[in-house]
Amino acid sequence: MSEASTVRDGEDQRVTEAGLTREELLGEVQLLAAENARLRAQRENRVRRSYRRAAAGFFVLGVLAAVAALAVPESQTVLFSLAGVGLFVGVLTFWLTPSQVISAPVGDRVYSAYAATGRGLITDLDLQETGVYVPAPTHTAEAADVRLFVPQARRFVVPKASELESLLVVGGDDRARGVSLVPTGAALLAAFEEGRGDPASTVEEFASQLADALVEGFELVDGATATVDPDGGAITIGIRGSSFGAVDRFDHPVGSFVAAALAAELDTPVRMETRAADDRRSEFVVDCRWGEVGE
Known part of the structure; x- marks a missing residue:
């Protein structure tokens, strides 16, 4: 019996299995x-x-x-x-001592709701899994000028910056249709740029700055190692110990920050993909490419 009713002093009280009243x-x-x-x-x-x-x-x-x-x-x-x-x-x-601290599990749960929304958009609108981070005006003070474009066509082209100001991108070219979002990394990038020292002189130096920001600045990961192929237009960052759970989810803050930062720094669209690096899903790889990002 999971629950019983007793009468005590004329009041109906619930008694649980543990024998406790309400x-x-x-x-x-x-x-x-x-x-x-x-x-x-x-x-x-x-x-x-x-x-x-x-x-x-x-x-x-x-x-x-x-x-x-x-x-x-x-x-x-x-x-x-x-x-x-x-x-x-x-x-x-x-x-600058923080007056309020938000635990990683709380942050992960907040992001998970956003990731579920993004996954729903991809499913319902039949979008591709590809995310392209494009320099474009966002008209917000809290985020850098970068948009996340998720194309609908497998063989897509990147829309014009003006077309990315709307959530639904439905221009004349069918290959440029999709959705345009303010990425999670744009807000992180704004904070990164405010506290950033001297600008990087090479792509390798900039990639090192991004890896340090992930570990030391934002404490999003336990470890980050950057590998750069400037001639091939690619950066790969190995991630260990993400504070916000699996990095291969929709617009995850780790990959989103790296891709948004590269798009803003290089002033060119950056295609970002993530994958798990081990079966335990404790290590991930973030691949960013620029140049020819379309299919």
């Missing part, structure tokens, strides 16, 4: 909610403490360099420069 179950739920909130706060505090420890380390470095500059006059220029850098980075790290 009020007792509500109490258990409240305790679990409180514990969950405590653990979440504990995790956020731990992250904040790690940032503040790093800030304190830079402060100490700056102070020690300043003291050393006073003690060693012949090296004052270098030491005062080091002191300034240490104090500046310390202040920056302290004030």
